[in-house]
């Protein structure tokens with residue numbers, strides 16, 4: 001047996017930021033003390049800064065789904081008409097939560113790998129003038145696709161509906177201007193771009209959303225936004241908080257602030273672009289090629305090969321945990337994560353490992369071709385870096401050669417169009 005380091009390379013949980021992990025060792029602290037209240041208040045203020053919003057930002061001891069649940073149970077009433085945009089496994093979750101709480105959901109479904117277009121939302125809003133809410137994923141982690149959040153937000157903002165965005169893998173991987181775009185509720189989770197273990201859910205609430213909450217009649221107890229806001233304003237959490245995770249969060253947020261959120265986004269975008277280059281060089285096919293996001297790159301397994309073989313081989317040969325497809329995509333795609341604590345060296349090693357795995361499983365691959373594509377991209381992207389504007393949200397147009405398919409392909413075109421929208 002030889003040394004095999006454990007490598008967590010999934011789009012949640014993501015690799016942990018070591019100082020955050022070390023901070024958890026100070027967990028022998030009581031939550032109703034000034035010491036901890038300082039940690040808590042700082043974490044909430046830093047979250048607000050990193051999210052870039054003046055809306056309220058609250059957190060729950062829960063995985064991300066807890067905040068999704070809270071958004072529905074606190075801001076809606078039984079029988080409310082809502083629009084649910086679903087483009088994969090997590091969109092289906094919105095539909096399930098809406099159903100569980102008795103909302104009347106108009107589900108706009110896109111095939112896995114596709115996205116729900118602003119045009120469809122516009123039509124649905126026109127057809128449903130009583131719509132109280134629109135639900136979406138900024139980044140659909142199960143397929144790697146990214147929604148045009150900005151365009152859809154501008155449509156919803158003109159109505160009485162609130163826009164509820166699961167940005168659990170959107171935060172830190174794509175520009176999301178919560179206040180300017182009018183994103184009423186934005187949800188995040190600790191185990192994604194925040195580089196710490198699972199167990200904290202974040203949620204922002206706009207004035208428009210609070211207004212919805214005033215007339216909402218759905219039952220809730222633990223996930224109580226109003227109660228949580230009152231507590232947070234006093235520097236407390238309503239219930240016993242996940243102290244160890246909040247200590248970790250404090251450390252991670254310090255790091256994210258030091259790097260800067262736009263650069264965090266740029267980091268994910270660069271790694272995603274490099275990965276797409278490598279995937280093309282290896283003769284593999286991108287999944288969700290029309291609207292690829294930067295949280296995760298989904299790749300089709302070569303013809304005749306189950307993607308589970310690739311996932312298993314990553315684990316057996318390299319101690320690396322990468323993600324298979326979820327639901328109906330299982331066995332068909334594998335997913336390479338970019339969000340959070342990932343860097344170029346990670347991509348180089350991952351692509352080199354992938355080449356070995358493909359070759360060992362009989363796929364015709366020229367060793368080094370994917371790695372070379374990453375190396376070339378690294379050099380050209382770093383050369384361009386000075387021209388990348390640093391004041392805005394990310395640098396969506398800074399890597400015009402990012403989309404892999406030839407410039408004339410519709411995939412490349414739609415990516416370009418979207419990147420223009422994003423800036």
Ligand SMILES: *Cc1c(COP(=O)(O)O)cnc(C)c1O
Nearest residue numbers: 012063064065090141168169189
């Ligand atoms: C990870 C994730 C979630 C939350 O899942 P949990 O298991 O509850 O943390 C929700 N939406 C998206 C898009 C995700 O990637």
